[in-house]
Amino acid sequence: WSVHVLSWYPGFLPQLREVLVKVVPFLSRPTLPALALPSGQYLFSSNAICRYLFEVNGQECSELCDQWLEWEATVLQSLKAWFDRVAAMNACQSAAQKVLQGKGLQGMKSYMQRQPAPQSSQCRETQPCNSNSAEVPEEGGERVVSEEEMEAAALTWSKGLNTCPPATKKQHPILPQEDKRNVLVTSALPYVNNVPHLGNIIGCVLSADVFSRYGRLRGWNMLFVCGTDEYGTATENKAREEGLTPQQICDKYHAVHSSIYKWFQIDFDYFGRTTTEKQTEIAQDIFWRLHERDFLIEDTVEQLRCENCQRFLADRFVEGICPHCSYPEARGDQCDKCGRLINAVDLREPQCKVCRQTPVIRSSKHLFLDLPKLESQLEQWLEKSTSTGDWTANAKQITRSWLRDGLKPRCITRDLKWGTPVPHADFKEKVFYVWFDAPIGYLSITANYTSEWEKWWKNPHQVELYNFMAKDNVPFHSVVFPCSLLGAQDNYTLVNHLIATEYLNYEDTKFSKSRGVGVFGDMAKDTGIPSDVWRFYLLYVRPEGQDSAFSWADMALKNNSELLNNLGNFINRAGMFVTKFFEGCVPVMELQEEDKKLLALVSWELQQYIQLMDKIKIRDALKHILNISRHGNQYIQVNEPWKKIKGGDSERQRAGTVTGVSVNIACLLSVMLFPYMPAVSQTIRDQLNAPPSCINTMLEGNGTFVCSLSAGHRIGAVSPLFQKLEADQIEALKKKFGGQQRSVCGDGEPSGPGESQAGEKVRALKAQKAEKAVITAEVAKLLDLKKQLALAEGKNPEPAPQKGKKK
Amino acid sequence: MALRELSSLEKYLGQKKANKYSTQGDKKVPVLQNNNGPPLVGLVTIACHLAKEAKRPELLGDTAESRAVVQQWLEYRVTKLDSCTKEDIKTVLKDLNLYLQDKVYLAGNQFTLADVFVYYGIHPVIVDLAIQDREQYVNVTRWFDHIQRYPGVRHHLPPVAVLRNRIYTSRHH
Numbered sequence: 001w002s003v004h005v006l007s008w009y010p011g012f013l014p015q016l017r018e019v020l021v022k023v024v025p026f027l028s029r030p031t032l033p034a035l036a037l038p039s040g041q042y043l044f045s046s047n048a049i050c051r052y053l054f055e056v057n058g059q060e061c062s063e064l065c066d067q068w069l070e071w072e073a074t075v076l077q078s079l080k081a082w083f084d085r086v087a088a089m090n091a092c093q094s095a096a097q098k099v100l101q102g103k104g105l106q107g108m109k110s111y112m113q114r115q116p117a118p119q120s121s122q123c124r125e126t127q128p129c130n131s132n133s134a135e136v137p138e139e140g141g142e143r144v145v146s147e148e149e150m151e152a153a154a155l156t157w158s159k160g161l162n163t164c165p166p167a168t169k170k171q172h173p174i175l176p177q178e179d180k181r182n183v184l185v186t187s188a189l190p191y192v193n194n195v196p197h198l199g200n201i202i203g204c205v206l207s208a209d210v211f212s213r214y215g216r217l218r219g220w221n222m223l224f225v226c227g228t229d230e231y232g233t234a235t236e237n238k239a240r241e242e243g244l245t246p247q248q249i250c251d252k253y254h255a256v257h258s259s260i261y262k263w264f265q266i267d268f269d270y271f272g273r274t275t276t277e278k279q280t281e282i283a284q285d286i287f288w289r290l291h292e293r294d295f296l297i298e299d300t301v302e303q304l305r306c307e308n309c310q311r312f313l314a315d316r317f318v319e320g321i322c323p324h325c326s327y328p329e330a331r332g333d334q335c336d337k338c339g340r341l342i343n344a345v346d347l348r349e350p351q352c353k354v355c356r357q358t359p360v361i362r363s364s365k366h367l368f369l370d371l372p373k374l375e376s377q378l379e380q381w382l383e384k385s386t387s388t389g390d391w392t393a394n395a396k397q398i399t400r401s402w403l404r405d406g407l408k409p410r411c412i413t414r415d416l417k418w419g420t421p422v423p424h425a426d427f428k429e430k431v432f433y434v435w436f437d438a439p440i441g442y443l444s445i446t447a448n449y450t451s452e453w454e455k456w457w458k459n460p461h462q463v464e465l466y467n468f469m470a471k472d473n474v475p476f477h478s479v480v481f482p483c484s485l486l487g488a489q490d491n492y493t494l495v496n497h498l499i500a501t502e503y504l505n506y507e508d509t510k511f512s513k514s515r516g517v518g519v520f521g522d523m524a525k526d527t528g529i530p531s532d533v534w535r536f537y538l539l540y541v542r543p544e545g546q547d548s549a550f551s552w553a554d555m556a557l558k559n560n561s562e563l564l565n566n567l568g569n570f571i572n573r574a575g576m577f578v579t580k581f582f583e584g585c586v587p588v589m590e591l592q593e594e595d596k597k598l599l600a601l602v603s604w605e606l607q608q609y610i611q612l613m614d615k616i617k618i619r620d621a622l623k624h625i626l627n628i629s630r631h632g633n634q635y636i637q638v639n640e641p642w643k644k645i646k647g648g649d650s651e652r653q654r655a656g657t658v659t660g661v662s663v664n665i666a667c668l669l670s671v672m673l674f675p676y677m678p679a680v681s682q683t684i685r686d687q688l689n690a691p692p693s694c695i696n697t698m699l700e701g702n703g704t705f706v707c708s709l710s711a712g713h714r715i716g717a718v719s720p721l722f723q724k725l726e727a728d729q730i731e732a733l734k735k736k737f738g739g740q741q742r743s744v745c746g747d748g749e750p751s752g753p754g755e756s757q758a759g760e761k762v763r764a765l766k767a768q769k770a771e772k773a774v775i776t777a778e779v780a781k782l783l784d785l786k787k788q789l790a791l792a793e794g795k796n797p798e799p800a801p802q803k804g805k806k807k
Numbered sequence: 808m809a810l811r812e813l814s815s816l817e818k819y820l821g822q823k824k825a826n827k828y829s830t831q832g833d834k835k836v837p838v839l840q841n842n843n844g845p846p847l848v849g850l851v852t853i854a855c856h857l858a859k860e861a862k863r864p865e866l867l868g869d870t871a872e873s874r875a876v877v878q879q880w881l882e883y884r885v886t887k888l889d890s891c892t893k894e895d896i897k898t899v900l901k902d903l904n905l906y907l908q909d910k911v912y913l914a915g916n917q918f919t920l921a922d923v924f925v926y927y928g929i930h931p932v933i934v935d936l937a938i939q940d941r942e943q944y945v946n947v948t949r950w951f952d953h954i955q956r957y958p959g960v961r962h963h964l965p966p967v968a969v970l971r972n973r974i975y976t977s978r979h980h
Binding site for chain 2: 508
């Protein structure tokens with residue numbers, strides 16, 4: 001074939017030559033573009049050509065780039081055939097013309113509005129969402145509603161509200177009751193030392209909160225407990241750093257956690273801590289019972305102990321020479337250079353990372369929980385629990401793989417001071433290891449809530465236990481802790497439903513406090529974005545089934561499209577019509593076919609919501625709320641009450657019915673929203689002046705959509721519920737939390753150009769593990785520059801003290 | 808299949824600890840959860856990552872040219888080779904045979920990941936090939952035999968006998 005080939009000869013400019021031969025000599029079929037390389041090789045892959053050109057120009061191809069190129073070659077290219085086929089079809093061409101010429105996307109609006117909201121695919125995969133006879137359409141097309149459904153919906157509607165109002169205030173202590181479903185909800189105890197980030201919050205407390213609030217609306221007897229996990233090495237170290245006692249650190253950070261969760265409106269029945277007498281009492285009791293029943297094994301473990309610091313060193317606090325490759329900065333669990341896993345005791349010339357002294361090897365006796373001995377009991381219980389309860393798929397899978405790898409005895413003691421003391425005479429100076437001790441915190445926290453805690457925790461026949469956590473905590477909740485309780489043989493309540501989430505990433509990376517990347521709990525309120533909007537978005541992207549990511553742009557989009565334009569718009573319009581056209585009183589409603597159809601559609605969505613929430617499919621259930629308001633918006637759009645109100649009697653009647661039904665749907669929405677956005681829910685009910693009993697009527701049974709605001713009911717003052725998030729606001733927030741403005745010292749102060757270059761240099765040197773002397777010199781330069789900057793800015797040039805209280 | 812290939816590659820690289828992979832989609836594209844960042848998706852992407860982690864960059868090519876050539880053949884493996892029909896097979900073998908006429912390895916004179924993965928990918932094709940065809944595509948056969956005997960490469964795949972001349976009687980096989 002005749003073709004133009006770009007030839008590359010070193011020293012010459014690329015030349016375009018017309019070539020009359022087969023371009024790439026060994027390929028049977030024509031493949032273009034092609035690049036003839038100086039060595040005589042040919043590149044016939046355009047991706048490979050691009051890589052070569054990039055590299056020759058000094059640009060590296062990252063792994064993410066590799067991934068995209070692989071995707072492009074395998075996935076995207078294989079779509080090309082499909083694309084070409086579809087593009088050739090007449091229907092496609094005419095549709096494309098309509099959009100590309102003329103009105104653009106507006107041309108599609110009327111078609112889009114006639115479509116129902118898409119079903120979530122997860123709903124299809126689990127049990128059949130649809131319990132009644134109506135068909136669920138596969139793709140597009142409106143859901144067909146049967147006559148029976150319409151009549152049933154209208155009948156329920158006419159039933160009206162429950163006569164007895166719900167109790168407004170909770171009666172503490174909440175205890176199991178005979179005639180009710182008693183549900184105990186725990187969220188994984190956050191470690192006190194760390195400020196929780198959005199991923200921690202959605203994984204644990206927020207998910208548990210939504211379910212607890214929902215359960216109360218369903219009329220279940222709920223108890224929701226949580227608290228800070230306070231013992232362990234990290235707290236001891238932090239205390240040393242800040243010059244406080246561990247107890248003082250815990251007090252300080254417990255308050256931080258508490259206030260963050262309060263801001264997020266987490267409605268714990270009790271938020272406690274693990275550093276209490278009850279913890280010691282209960283943990284030691286379980287310990288003795290395990291000991292008496294021969295489920296503990298004694299063994300000696302060799303550990304490195306720093307005599308100078310007077311403590312046994314955790315692996316990451318030892319540095320030495322790798323016994324395999326002689327790398328001088330190998331850490332006590334893995335060598336950074338050769339990557340081999342090692343034991344700290346095998347390091348040559350080990351040093352304590354804190355004081356640089358040489359530690360000595362000391363034998364230490366420890367106690368191990370005999371998991372293998374408890375394995376068959378555990379498996380028996382697991383079989384029952386996972387098959388009858390609502391465990392998330394990942395929880396079951398992780399548990400299965402732990403069991404498959406075979407259980408080994410686990411050490412439950414440590415040579416530390418800050419922890420629950422081991423009561424056994426031979427282990428006097430030791431404390432319980434955090435993963436034995438922490439889950440017992442659930443029990444002791446409850447014990448601090450009520451002296452009758454055993455009615456929840458030693459009552460498996462009357463109580464259902466839900467544990468909420470992120471997936472990395474699963475094995476401790478499904479294997480280690482249940483084994484402790486099974487071995488103690490005291491009729492403990494074991495977890496019935498283990499709910500584990502995947503990870504929430506931040507934009508396209510991970511949350512990192514040290515690098516200043518991501519939003520942490522204490523910063524959320526400073527953004528000016530309301531707590532309910534944060535809750536909504538985090539729940540919208542709740543990582544069920546797979547990791548998800550927090551994205552500022554996406555949060556703005558969801559706020560503006562779903563909250564503002566969909567939900568807020570509908571509820572506000574409904575209320576406004578009552579105010580403007582009906583003098584603030586709900587008008588008379590005469591239901592016609594179309595209205596009954598809407599009631600049926602709404603009832604179906606409500607049913608799905610309940611079925612999903614019962615199974616903790618929080619993210620999917622939310623979609624049904626948004627579907628209802630979409631139906632509502634459409635209903636108003638089609639019926640145009642603002643026009644009909646100016647017409648004759650029958651038209652005005654129509655306007656009245658439509659308005660009345662709409663405002664009742666708004667009331668339903670406020671109830672469904674309560675678990676997700678409690679403040680907004682309350683605001684809506686206040687604006688509608690809704691009777692309190694609506695809150696416990698609508699979620700009864702399979703869903704009971706009644707007429708809660710009847711004709712003549714006077715509503716309150718209506719105002720917009722949500723505000724738009726503007727693009728520049730979002731951009732500013734994204735920059736602020738992206739981690740780029742932190743200087744190398746990590747103190748959050750902005751750096752000048754000379755300073756940031758110097759900072760980069762120091763960072764680079766440290767990364768290259770340059771000699772200490774070189775680093776010190778560069779650090780001195782940097783500190784000097786900082787001083788100059790501070791002086792130039794008129795600030796105090798003295799550097800802040802590294803240790804001591806942060807005030 | 809992709810997971811077994813990655814496992815074999817790990818063994819070739821002398822990796823002590825086997826990675827845990829998951830898969831995605833109905834084509835079961837392999838996914839490696841990375842501790843330090845987002846997960847890596849794709850057979851070729853992960854394989855190159857493993858080679859770099861094992862500090863064997865030469866397996867990806869040691870010049871800009873050879874690096875591009877290696878990537879090209881890796882791409883060829885996951886596009887053309889993995890989805891080829893009976894008809895395409897003939898073309899693939901013909902092209903490769905011509906290409907390998909003057910080369911020891913796919914990248915020229917150096918053993919690279921391209922050889923490993925094209926070998927893994929083409930193995931089922933060679934297994935099904937009649938003896939006469941193996942003789943017809945003599946350069947492919949020569950290259951294939953060389954790679955399958957290359958120390959540490961052939962883990963999960965059975966060896967394919969490509970030699971025609973039986974020096975020993977069948978009892979010795």
